[in-house]
Amino acid sequence: MEVIFKDVTNKNELVDSLNSFKFALVIFDMHGGHDYDGHGFLELSGEILYPYELMGLANIPPIVVLSACDTSPAxxxxxxAANAFLCAGAKTVLASTYPILSRDAAIYIGRLYKRLRYYLPERILFTKTSxxxxxxxxxxxxxVYFDYFL
Structure with a gap:
């Protein structure tokens, strides 16, 4: 499994990065939010990105993980933001309903990585099924629930 880190500071850099990205999963680790009676957004180094702006401009991988606050608020x-990525071509989006602490988000992403890297290949090898x-x-x-709360 290969992990590639990209720091982007504006919408154009993000679009270029996504269009050159040839993997199945992308993680957005940044500030996010949702204006009242407005649109969900992500913050790129001070620039606000409304993910609906990516439709038709960027190739969106099938799996999108949004490690940011309020990306699917109830x-x-x-x-x-979650619906925007679905409309832009993602097959599934993992998003947050509430504000999240960056430490907790980092722990969750670390556990996601470990599960993808170690558990998934072993599970497929053992069961011979997807x-x-x-x-x-x-x-x-x-x-995560059992590790975090119990």
Whole structure:
């Protein structure tokens, strides 16, 4: 498994990076939010990006992880960041309903990486079958819950 880190500071750099990106999963680790009665957004070095702006401009990988606050808030409208990535071509988006602490987000992303790197190959090798993304994420959430809260 290969991990590539890209720091982008504006929308054009993000679009260029996504268009040259040939992998199945991308993680956005940044500030996010959702204006009341407005659109969900991500913050790129002080520049606000409304993910709906990426539609038709950027190739979006099938799996998008949004490690940012309020990317799928329960108390706002449907113009959120998660829905924008789905409309732009993602097959699944992992997003947050509430504000999250950066430390907790980093721990979660670390656990996601470990599960992808170590658990998934062993599971496939042992069972000789594929694993649905929903099963994979449910197992991760269950594991995080037990590690974090118990």
């Amino acid at each position: 108390d706002r409208n449907h113009f959120n 694993l649905r993304w929903s099963e994979f994420i449910t197992g991760l959430k269950r594991r």
